[in-house]
Each structure stands twice: as C-alpha cells, then as structure tokens.
Amino acid sequence: MLARIGNKLYWAGRYLEQAEQMASYTRVHYLASMDAPSPAFKTSLWEFLLQSTQSKQAYFRHYRHAEEEKVLHFIALEEANPASIFSTVTKARELARGARDCISAGLWEHINCFYHAINNYTAEKLAQKSFCSFAQKVEKYSYTIKGYINSIMIRNEEWKMLSMGYHLERALQLNTMLLSKMHEISTNISSGKPEAVEYYHMKSMLEGIDAYEMYKQHYKTNINRSHFIHFLVFNSAFPKSIAYNLNQLFLLCQDGNENSQLQDSTLMQQIESMTATIGSINPEALEGNELPFLESNLKNLQQLAETLEMEQPVY
Amino acid sequence: MFGEYKAAPGLYDEVFDSKGAVHPTYRKVLEQFRQHTAEDFRLLDQKARQSFLKQGVTFTVGTVKAQGAERIFPFDLLPRIIAADEWEELEKGVIQRNLAINAFLHDIYHKQQIFKDKIVPKELVVSSKHYCKAMQDLNPAGGIYNHISGTDLIRHKDGRYYVLEDNVRTPSGISYVLANREAMKRSLHGLFSSCHARPLKEYLDCLLTMIHSVAPAALAEPCCAVLTDGMVASAYFEHAFLAQSMGIPLVEGKDLFVENNKVYMKTSRGRQQLNVLYRRVEDEYLDPLAFLPHSVYGVPGIMEAYRKGNISLVNAPGTGAADDKAVYSYVPAMIRYYLQEEPILQNVHTYHCTKEQDYQYVLEHMQELVVKPVDEFGGYGMLVGNAATKEQLQDFKERIRQNRRKYIAQPIMSLSTHPTFIKERGVFEPRHIDLRIYTLLGKDMQYVLQGGLTRVALKEGNLVVNSSQGGGSKDTWVLAPHEVPEQERTTADLGREAAGIVQAPLEPRDREPLRLIKRPRIGQKKRKASEK
Numbered sequence: 001m002l003a004r005i006g007n008k009l010y011w012a013g014r015y016l017e018q019a020e021q022m023a024s025y026t027r028v029h030y031l032a033s034m035d036a037p038s039p040a041f042k043t044s045l046w047e048f049l050l051q052s053t054q055s056k057q058a059y060f061r062h063y064r065h066a067e068e069e070k071v072l073h074f075i076a077l078e079e080a081n082p083a084s085i086f087s088t089v090t091k092a093r094e095l096a097r098g099a100r101d102c103i104s105a106g107l108w109e110h111i112n113c114f115y116h117a118i119n120n121y122t123a124e125k126l127a128q129k130s131f132c133s134f135a136q137k138v139e140k141y142s143y144t145i146k147g148y149i150n151s152i153m154i155r156n157e158e159w160k161m162l163s164m165g166y167h168l169e170r171a172l173q174l175n176t177m178l179l180s181k182m183h184e185i186s187t188n189i190s191s192g193k194p195e196a197v198e199y200y201h202m203k204s205m206l207e208g209i210d211a212y213e214m215y216k217q218h219y220k221t222n223i224n225r226s227h228f229i230h231f232l233v234f235n236s237a238f239p240k241s242i243a244y245n246l247n248q249l250f251l252l253c254q255d256g257n258e259n260s261q262l263q264d265s266t267l268m269q270q271i272e273s274m275t276a277t278i279g280s281i282n283p284e285a286l287e288g289n290e291l292p293f294l295e296s297n298l299k300n301l302q303q304l305a306e307t308l309e310m311e312q313p314v315y
Numbered sequence: 316m317f318g319e320y321k322a323a324p325g326l327y328d329e330v331f332d333s334k335g336a337v338h339p340t341y342r343k344v345l346e347q348f349r350q351h352t353a354e355d356f357r358l359l360d361q362k363a364r365q366s367f368l369k370q371g372v373t374f375t376v377g378t379v380k381a382q383g384a385e386r387i388f389p390f391d392l393l394p395r396i397i398a399a400d401e402w403e404e405l406e407k408g409v410i411q412r413n414l415a416i417n418a419f420l421h422d423i424y425h426k427q428q429i430f431k432d433k434i435v436p437k438e439l440v441v442s443s444k445h446y447c448k449a450m451q452d453l454n455p456a457g458g459i460y461n462h463i464s465g466t467d468l469i470r471h472k473d474g475r476y477y478v479l480e481d482n483v484r485t486p487s488g489i490s491y492v493l494a495n496r497e498a499m500k501r502s503l504h505g506l507f508s509s510c511h512a513r514p515l516k517e518y519l520d521c522l523l524t525m526i527h528s529v530a531p532a533a534l535a536e537p538c539c540a541v542l543t544d545g546m547v548a549s550a551y552f553e554h555a556f557l558a559q560s561m562g563i564p565l566v567e568g569k570d571l572f573v574e575n576n577k578v579y580m581k582t583s584r585g586r587q588q589l590n591v592l593y594r595r596v597e598d599e600y601l602d603p604l605a606f607l608p609h610s611v612y613g614v615p616g617i618m619e620a621y622r623k624g625n626i627s628l629v630n631a632p633g634t635g636a637a638d639d640k641a642v643y644s645y646v647p648a649m650i651r652y653y654l655q656e657e658p659i660l661q662n663v664h665t666y667h668c669t670k671e672q673d674y675q676y677v678l679e680h681m682q683e684l685v686v687k688p689v690d691e692f693g694g695y696g697m698l699v700g701n702a703a704t705k706e707q708l709q710d711f712k713e714r715i716r717q718n719r720r721k722y723i724a725q726p727i728m729s730l731s732t733h734p735t736f737i738k739e740r741g742v743f744e745p746r747h748i749d750l751r752i753y754t755l756l757g758k759d760m761q762y763v764l765q766g767g768l769t770r771v772a773l774k775e776g777n778l779v780v781n782s783s784q785g786g787g788s789k790d791t792w793v794l795a796p797h798e799v800p801e802q803e804r805t806t807a808d809l810g811r812e813a814a815g816i817v818q819a820p821l822e823p824r825d826r827e828p829l830r831l832i833k834r835p836r837i838g839q840k841k842r843k844a845s846e847k
Contacts, residue, residue, distance in 0.1 A: 101558035
C-alpha cells in the first residue's frame, strides 16, 4: 500500500465514525430535550450540543445566540462548520475517492451515495423532515459502510488503516462526549433535583451512543454512576467503550507484525500504557473524580492520534 | 416515441432505412423499446443517471454544495448495435492499422527507412510537437509502443466506416464504455436476456495481461501501477477505475522516486521497485528532467530509467508523432509499406496545408471542409466550414497562413445518425454519432474490446460529438456471431425450436476464451521494409 493512501484511509475511517457519532448523539439529545426535567435544560442544551460536537467556536463566529433550528443546521449541514456532518462526510468521501483503487467498488459506491444523500439535504428539508430523519439516514449509511468494510474487505493494510481510523475516532469521540456530560452533571449538581439531573444526563448519553439497551442487558439494573462509567470506559466487551477500542487498536497494530516498525513502535507502547492504566483503575473509586481522569485520557488519546500519523515511513 | 421519427435524408441512419424499415440487427431491441411510454423512458433515464451518480462517473462544476454542482455525462439508453460480421471487419481493420503504426513508431525512432524510401516526408514527422528525440534508438520491452489505442471511426452516407483519427498517446473513455454497460444493466436488464451483446469486462483482464507482457524482464509477478495526474484530472474517475479493476496501485508522481535508474514506489512498508507504469500523464509532464522542467505530475529521472530498460512505460513516450492528424493520412501507406497488406479501413481524404496545392484548395473551399489542428484533441480548435460565420472563416484562414504545419482539412463527412431520446420532447430524434474502438497490443498479443464508445452529438444537426463540447454517449453492443434476428430465422429453425430440438446451446460470450489474437510479430513480416 502506498504510504499516502494509508493516511487517506485512516482519515476516511475517522471522518466516517465522527459523522455517525455526531448524528446519533445529537438526535438523541434533541429527542431527550422534549422531556427534560426542567425548562432550563432546553435552553442550555443547544450550547451543550455545540460543545460536545466541537462546533461551538465556529457557531458563535456566525451567530449570537444558540437557537434550535440554527444549531441543528449548523451541526448537520453547515459548510462553514468544519465539524458539521456534511463537512465530515464530504471529507471522508474525498479521501475515499483518492483511495478508490484500494477499496471495493461497492464500498466506494456506498460512501459516494452517503455523500450525495447528505448533499441533497437542504436547510428547508432538514426543518421539514426533522433532524431525526436526517440523523437516522446518516446512521444507516454509516452502519452499511462499516458492514461493507468488515464483511468484504480483505484483512490487509488498507482495511487496517480504515479500522484504526474509526476505532481511534470512536474512543476520542466517546471521551469528548463523556467529558462534556460529566461537566454538565457537575455544573447542574447544585440544582434542586441533582439525582434527576444526573440520571437524565446519563440516560441520554447511553441512548445517544445506542448503548442504553446493552447497558440494561449487561447490568440488569437501573443506571448508576459507577456502572455508567464502567460501561463506557472500562467494559472491554462493549464495542463502543474506550477500553474496547484501545484493545482493537492494539490488536490491529499487533496484526501488522510483518511490519516490525509497528511492533516495537511508540504507538504500541502508548496503547499498552493506556490499556494498563485503564485496567488498573477501580471505577467505584473513580466516582466523583471522573473529570481529571477523562481529561488526562483525552490527552493520551490525542497523543496517540499524533503518533499514529507520525509513524508513517518517511521518504 | 418512434412514431414521428424521420431519418434525415441523405444520411445513413443506424436503425431505420430510407423507407422507415428497421435494420435487422435492431429489431429485437426496438420491439422492447416500443413497449415503453415516454414516461417510462423518463424514469429509466433517471435510473441510468442514478447509476452514474452512484458510481461517481461525474464531473464537477462550481462549489460543492451548489445546486447541480456534480454533473453526469449525458447517456442515451438506446444502444448502438453492430452486427458480428460488420464487427469482424472493424476488428481486423483496427488491429492492422495499429500494427502498422507500431512498426512506423519503431522505424522513425530507429533507421527511419520510411523516410528514406520517401513514403512519408521526414519533415512532417520530426516537426510534430509529439516527436520525442529521447526515444531515439530505444527498444521498448516487447517491441510495443502503442500498447493502448483508441481509433475513432464514423459511418458515412455510403454506409461504410471511415477512420477519422488514431489516438495512440493516452486514449481515454474506456471507463465510460464500461460504466455505460453497467447503467444499461441496472436500468434495462430485460434487454440483455433477449439480445446477446458481447461482454466487455474481459477488457480489464486483457489490459493487465498486456501490461504484464511488456515488463522489462521476464518477471513472474511484475510490479505495475497506473500513474495519474491526481484527483483534479478530468479523467481521474477512469484512472482510479482502471487501477482498481486491475488490482494495481494508482500512483501520483509524488509516490514515486528514481534511484540508480530504478523506479520505486513509496509504500507503507518501505520502497518497492516498479516494473511497468501505465501512465495517464502526457509526455511533457512525465519527467521534469527530460521534458517540461516545471512539471509537478511526473517523476524526475524516469526517462533515464526507461532508457536503461528498468521500467516499461505504457504507452511509450513519443507515440504522439503517429497520431498527429497530418501523419494520419499516411497510415494506409504505412500499412502497405510495413505489412504488405491493403488497408481494411478507409481514411478520410486529408488536405495538408503545408502542400501548396492543398493549401490553396483549403482557402478556396473552407466552407465545405472541416479544419483541424494536427495536435489537439477533444474537438478543440476545429472549424466546421458550413456552420462557421464569415468572421470565423476569415480568422481560420489567418491562423493557417501563420502556421500551415498546424492545420489539416477534410471534407465534411456525413456522420451517421442514431435515434436518441430527447427528454424535453419525450421522443426519439436522429443525432449524429461516431465510434471509438480500443485496441491492445502487447508482447505477442493483440486484443480489441468487443464494443466501443459511441459518442452522440446531442444538439440537433451538430457534428461534434466530444463530451467536452456537450456530447453524450451510448452503450455499444456487438452482437454475438450466433445472434440471428427473430424475423430472419428460417421456418426450419422455428420448427426445430417448437419441437424442442435445439441445435447447439447458445454459448454466452463470457464463456469464450479471451480474444487474444496472435499475429506474427512486427519483425516477422513477410518482407522487410528495408528489402523493398
């Protein structure tokens, strides 16, 4: 595989994952806002969503106030927002186009159709059909594309780079969203109904990443904070948890054992160190101190992303 | 939808004769088409368009989000059909032509016997901007220069095919041929069960076989790649499609480097030596050390690696000297000279503005002629005399006067017409078409794609079919040899079928072996040119 192509596929994987996470997360929070425990929630929701989807700075460069229709459009379709779903899908498609010869025609067609489906969405259509319908379209395309990647692609370097991209992005996205959530919980803890607030946030977070039913099946109990953190960060059996995605990254690096460069690389060492740290933490002991842990974990993940890019052969 | 169809008088219509009767080759297809209403056609057209959009066979206009920013090359659903016997002659004709061109290229870069024997004027060839001095005395692997060629033909009002152009540099359009077939399958799949159009996909296998055949050394698994000028290139879709279909990497100049006269790819696992490069970059951009110094698409040093025999280039640099439109008129002479055969395909008479008598004729009869620059393609820079204004005619006379070598002229040929669906009116109307046939030449192999690119001038009366000039395209079906139109079966045939007695089962073309036609190699011709 050409070194240049590896980089394109890695980033295509990241952008595809980012689009899916943003769509799902925004959709659920939008729905949850309709039965929020207090009206104050609704007003803070839009800023919170902008923050969680890394669109806040760009948004306030264009608008003064966070309003429902504008925020949803900004997250979904705004060309001027580099983090919008439209922007990420466009980037993913361009990267896939640049690596077309290395992926199957079917996979390319799906990524291309994904882009056209989003490109055909206008602001009017978004308002008319609701954000939910838009987000479900994004999620559906994303699942189909991943199905293609995992069912059709030979387990070669191209597949590995795509997979590394989306596993790393999933861990990064989850960590970022969880961090925003824990901030939100700690900010609202002084309100009249702290348990209700906490419960509301944890439930919407789980639903937002399609994890609520899995959580219930796994713990067979109602949501509580230590299980909540355990499930999303430490549970290596849940495919969206940080631990699971780090393990996958480790396996993918190990899988490239023909390439000794990756075997003994800084990347492997970093992943090993992160998994060891996560493995050594008792989630119950972490309760109340999640913020510093998540902040440090996010930094480590960002560093991992940098290392991954730097470890391409240099000519 | 065909009710009002009127074939233009004095022109050859591919589907209807002058009395309005359908040509036998089209009967089955037309029967099926007649079952559809104009509304059905609009929907089928939409389906076909969707197929192109999904495959990414588009070009971009304006900004990404702008309405209609991504456009589809127009495609017409009624295929152009060529009968097997007619095709056989075309196939033999293009192979003959391209073998002669290959022999010509070898000769002009070696002994130049054809000049010495005064068959082709030396000045005409060496003054071509595509004549490549760096190719002098270079022996490409397998003895092949024009590995891939696209021969443009038209059918004149006399019903005969004429060659209009030879494209032996980096001919494009093959991906549209294959995408057209895909779109047809997706939108009118029923047609394929009643007519046996020869399959096209074997072209890609043959292309790879040909590329392998010209590797510099006898390698079991030569490392091959397609060189593109990047995602900005108008033919990027085709470059990616070809690389993907052959399972070889699509590289840009920046992915390659030369060390000790060997070309390497920059892979994620270190460097890898490249043996054959199917380059889709024009000669002048190929190597900044040998050609244009400011080229960013090429690979510095690749020409030297090529000269040392460490890499094969497909097509060879300098092939453009043979597809110069002035040199084109000598191809029949080349066939006679190198192959000692009579040309199977006809040329269109060509006036050379460098010849005084021709020049005078062109100036005096410009309104009856098509004037073309010798070294451009895509329909650019040409003038169709009977459609030109007085100012345009005057302008061209001046241009020719300033650079007579740059222009040739030909009589305005009556391109045949073909019913084409006109969406706005919901009917089929006659539109002019041409045909590009793709030939592969490799070491000891020749192959012709069993179909071609039929381009159609969508504007009424327009003779320019190039996509860059608003042209569209059609799927091109070559019928299998056993394909007999229903109406032409004998009573005995129908009786046998009714009784359940079927002769030999109709073998679909895709079960037939690849059409790798072996012919004597250039060096083994009946009589050496130098012996003349």
